[in-house]
Amino acid sequence: MTMKYRLYAPGPTPVPEEALTEMAKPILHHRTPAFEAVIEEVRDLLKWLYKTKEEVLLFSSSGSGAMEASLINCMSKGDKALVVDGGKFGERWWKIAKAYGLDYEVIKVEWGQAVDPSIIEAKLKEDDYRVVCVQASETSTGVSHPIKEIADIVKKHDQTLLLVDGITAVGVMDLPVDDWGIDVLVAGSQKAFSLPPGLAFASVSQKAWAFVEKSDIPKFYFNFVKERDSILKNTTAWTPAVSLIMGLRVVLRRMKEEGHEAMYERHHKMGLAVREAAKACGLELFAPEAPSSAITAIWGPDRENGGAIVKYLRDKLNMTIAGGQEHAKGKIFRIGHLGYYDAMDMITVWSAIEMALTDVGYDFERGKGVAKAIEILG
Numbered sequence: 001m002t003m004k005y006r007l008y009a010p011g012p013t014p015v016p017e018e019a020l021t022e023m024a025k026p027i028l029h030h031r032t033p034a035f036e037a038v039i040e041e042v043r044d045l046l047k048w049l050y051k052t053k054e055e056v057l058l059f060s061s062s063g064s065g066a067m068e069a070s071l072i073n074c075m076s077k078g079d080k081a082l083v084v085d086g087g088k089f090g091e092r093w094w095k096i097a098k099a100y101g102l103d104y105e106v107i108k109v110e111w112g113q114a115v116d117p118s119i120i121e122a123k124l125k126e127d128d129y130r131v132v133c134v135q136a137s138e139t140s141t142g143v144s145h146p147i148k149e150i151a152d153i154v155k156k157h158d159q160t161l162l163l164v165d166g167i168t169a170v171g172v173m174d175l176p177v178d179d180w181g182i183d184v185l186v187a188g189s190q191k192a193f194s195l196p197p198g199l200a201f202a203s204v205s206q207k208a209w210a211f212v213e214k215s216d217i218p219k220f221y222f223n224f225v226k227e228r229d230s231i232l233k234n235t236t237a238w239t240p241a242v243s244l245i246m247g248l249r250v251v252l253r254r255m256k257e258e259g260h261e262a263m264y265e266r267h268h269k270m271g272l273a274v275r276e277a278a279k280a281c282g283l284e285l286f287a288p289e290a291p292s293s294a295i296t297a298i299w300g301p302d303r304e305n306g307g308a309i310v311k312y313l314r315d316k317l318n319m320t321i322a323g324g325q326e327h328a329k330g331k332i333f334r335i336g337h338l339g340y341y342d343a344m345d346m347i348t349v350w351s352a353i354e355m356a357l358t359d360v361g362y363d364f365e366r367g368k369g370v371a372k373a374i375e376i377l378g
């Protein structure tokens with residue numbers, strides 16, 4: 001018998017049944033009052049989630065599409081980007097800038113560490129930057145960068161915008177866009193939204209709109225002004241991923257029902273339980289100092305058997321967790337705990353990790369991690 005599939009990746013993540021059945025319904029045409037009513041509701045719910053009065057733009061793309069869109073809509077020829085690169089996704093910001101021939105400077109952060117905001121402060125004093133780009137949660141390392149502190153710094157520069165990749169942070173941790181002054185906050189459907197891949201989101205501040213309106217970077221599909229003009233009329237510029245938007249309404253209603261605080265507390269506790277379970281088994285965390293509540297990266301035994309853990313779960317248990325990327329490949333394993341997860345999911349995944357640890361011959365007291373997870377979550 002094929003075993004039940006269990007997905008614990010930092011995206012895509014499991015989708016609740018209510019959203020799956022909603023998305024299986026016959027397709028609505030997107031230029032109809034019925035679909036406009038869906039967009040209207042989704043618009044309000046996105047503003048609620050983002051804690052913003054501004055519009056949150058919708059894109060039918062993966063998260064990277066909205067990252068690209070924010071750079072090419074906020075910048076103009078001759079502008080410079082300041083990019084925090086502390087992992088695979090930080091790297092993506094400057095790779096996009098590079099592809100468009102835009103000028104950029106990189107603040108290299110050691111994998112597993114959070115950026116020191118005073119470095120950003122110093123850079124902004126030295127030179128003119130149109131945008132500062134950073135991840136709220138760097139998924140490749142499990143680090144959470146200090147967004148509030150960075151926002152407080154960028155706020156003092158009226159010619160500089162803060163672009164935050166919140167793809168594994170929106171719905172996981174509090175990022176009050178208007179309060180903190182985040183100019184663009186990007187998210188993607190296949191992470192904490194608990195939808196299939198294919199939708200991306202970006203809020204745009206009043207401060208950012210001034211630069212967006214005069215942006216002269218060539219663009220066609222990813223056009224903020226066109227999307228704003230459309231969403232104000234409860235529609236999208238192009239044919240949207242209709243079924244995903246139907247699902248989006250369901251998951252956003254679920255998020256609202258849970259509420260901001262409970263949602264962040266649930267993620268915080270799941271992250272804490274996984275980290276403490278790892279420590280109880282004598283394992284080392286990859287990002288011990290500034291952990292993200294979305295994902296936990298853990299060194300494999302002897303800092304090398306991370307790949308064997310991932311493989312055991314895949315081959316023996318039909319479970320997916322993530323391995324390491326680039327130089328962390330084969331050395332670490334990463335457990336996603338963002339979106340449609342609860343206490344029992346964490347206890348299950350940790351049980352599987354303990355089975356894998358035994359299989360690779362790691363010497364530890366079996367059950368200790370699970371007991372710790374139960375203590376925190378129970």
Ligand SMILES: *Cc1c(COP(=O)(O)O)cnc(C)c1O
Pocket residue numbers: 010011062063064065089135137138139165166167168188197
């Ligand atoms: C998943 C992820 C992305 C990339 O999103 P795609 O949907 O694969 O384009 C970007 N940034 C972070 C932090 C992510 O976790």
